[in-house]
Amino acid sequence: MNHLSYQTLKESGYDGYLLEQAPERVLQFGEGNFLRAFVDYFIDMMNEHAGFNSKVVLVQPIATPAGGFDLAKVINDQEGLYTLYLRGFENGEKVNSKRVISCVSRCLNSYSDYDALMACADNPDLRFITCNTTEAGITYDPSCQFSETPPASYPAKLTQFLYRRFQKFGSEAGKGFIILSCELIDNNGKELEKCVLKYAEQWGLEQAFVDWIQNENIFCSTLVDRIVTGYPRAEADSLNEANGYIDQTLDTGEIFGFWVIEGPQKLKEELPFAEAGLPVLITDDHKPYKQRKVRILNGAHTSMVLGAYLAGQDIVRNCMEDEVICGFMNKAIYDEIIPTLTLPKDELTDFAHSVTERFKNPFIDHALLSISLNSTSKWKARVMPSFLGYVEKNKELPACLTASFAFYIAFYHGSRLTDEGLVGQREGNEYTIKDDRKILEFYYDHRNASNAELAHDVLSNTDFWGQDLTEVPGFEEAVVKYLNDIDANGTYEVMKKLL
Structure with missing residues (x-):
């Protein structure tokens, strides 16, 4: 069997929704099962049902161990495509839905692809940053230095990225980011913003940059709710056989999903979750x-x-x-x-x-x-x-x-x-x-x-x-x-x- 790709799907007569070309408007720190079954699923649905027309650049925030499974390479070999199964009970009925997700354009490793990652900050279309770097990801590590490529902590990497954006577009209104933090800690977005501001201070970056962080960017705390069971190892061969292609990044989760985003109501104008019929709530208090x-x-x-x-x-x-x-x-x-x-x-x-x-x-x-x-x-x-x-x-x-x-x-x-x-x-x-x-x-x-x-x-x-x-x-x-x-x-x- 051929590996999953746009060409493979065309040759197989696949008639589901696909978005092969679109601007890269989302940068996502985290390439794992959860975000791909949750955030990227929602983005894919907005692309189909609300004209969101956005591709997601995934970022692998940690280095791939020597000889280890290189998920970024597999994602890129499959042109960002993967098959998602959402399964469970809904309204008393057993549900087993399958969808090929096509919102991902590519995956970068923050270590081996550092220059390519930073170059994303120069993309005028980029507007959203999502992340799930685990509970330990949003931490301030004072050993991180501005000169490192990259520094170890995620907030330090993000600060570098924001500074590159500020250098490129700091004089233009509306070129900051809507940042959606999905880590399982209290007030995840606010805690991430605190870490970024600490690095700006530690590294002696100019006050104009600090003002830009606070005035042009929105750090949203969010609540995520979906059980994601990930790669179905025991079923992978039979699922690939049924699909007629090999997908090394199969993903599975429960049908239930709910996302609460704390932020201003104007986010609804840029994120058409409601128009796509998605279970996402934008509120001024997620607690x-x-x-x-x-x-x-x-x-x-x-x-x-x-x-x-x-x-x-x-x-x-x-x-x-x-x-x-x-x-x-x-x-x-x-x-x-x-x-x-x-x-x-x-x-x-x-x-x-x-x-x-x-x-x-x-x-x-x-x-x-x-x-x-x-x-x-x-x-x-x-x-x-x-x-x-x-x-x-x-x-x-x-x-x-x-x-x-x-x-x-x-x-x-x-x-x-x-x-x-x-x-x-x-x-x-x-x-x-x-x-x-x-x-x-x-x-x-x-x-x-x-x-x-x-x-x-x-x-x-x-x-x-x-x-x-x-x-x-x-x-x-x-x-x-x-x-x-x-x-x-x-x-x-x-x-x-x-x-």
Whole structure:
């Protein structure tokens, strides 16, 4: 079979949408699966349905290891084309959609193609910069120097690029960028802008450049929401056979997608998401939507999976097929989490309904043990705000969220500490608990403690929670009661009693 290319598609009689030629109007730092299944999908849809007419230049922000897989080369060999599968449940129906994405023009490596990358700043058509350089990508590293080609950190690379743009077009209004940051950190766009301004100061760049950064560029914080499962290794051969071409950059993700962009309403004039019918919201405050995602979707995961694992389940989808476990999760969401949130109730319940559909996705085997990683910090960030908000509002404990805390403690009961983690047991079989080493050592040291002693020491550990949870009226006694019930009857029976 031939490799994917425009010629291959023409020869095969492909009749789907393709955009072979268009101006390069988007620069994207990050060439990985997520951005290609999310941002680039949206751009491709805008090209087809709203006349956006834009190509994306991908940038590989790190050097390719010697002898390693050179994704940039593969992308370029395929002329930027790749096949994207979005799969799952939508409105109760099983969906498996396929689309050849044609919005990418080329991929540059910021190390081997440094000059070509910087030359993109001279392109008068370029208007948008998108990025997802992982949570560690938006960091200020003072060792980075202006003379390096390139410096190590992404914000330093971006500062160099912006300065080149300023030198070329600084006297022209409207030649700055709309920058859409997709990293999974709070206020990602604002944090990126802070780093850029620090480098401008460190490198002694002129005040006119600093003014240009702040006046001609818009750094947007965004919330991204789509599970992307990436290259389907187990299915790749059969998919290529069915397509009639070899695609080395196949990508897969769930059908659900939602993007919240914090920025001025005038962005709608330049980014026609609405005209293309896309689930993208431009708002002056993205935080309520992030809170909704973290508390409902992530909170549902964290409050349910540890108890479900101890009850004998292994993947999320099977949990949704169990009336007791799914019922426990839904009771936590609808009765205890949603009442603590600020968005309109119908928006919250619609999102909650989508969460259940997403968890039922037949194409994703989402392992409970993988979700259990770092559950201490996850419970604090995802569940504790809802728990405390419910207590403050109702002057009583939320039963399911309280039980979820007991499930967390029970899951962290281990008898052996190894380099891999703390080893626990489920029905005679071992599993590995993975978290910060000090947390695992704490639980190992408490392996022989009574439920009452353990609950007290966990709840009062301010290093874990940032506060003493024994001060929440009735919480300690309730957790001990649940732990005793788990020992006697198991987590499944505890869930069943709560329904």
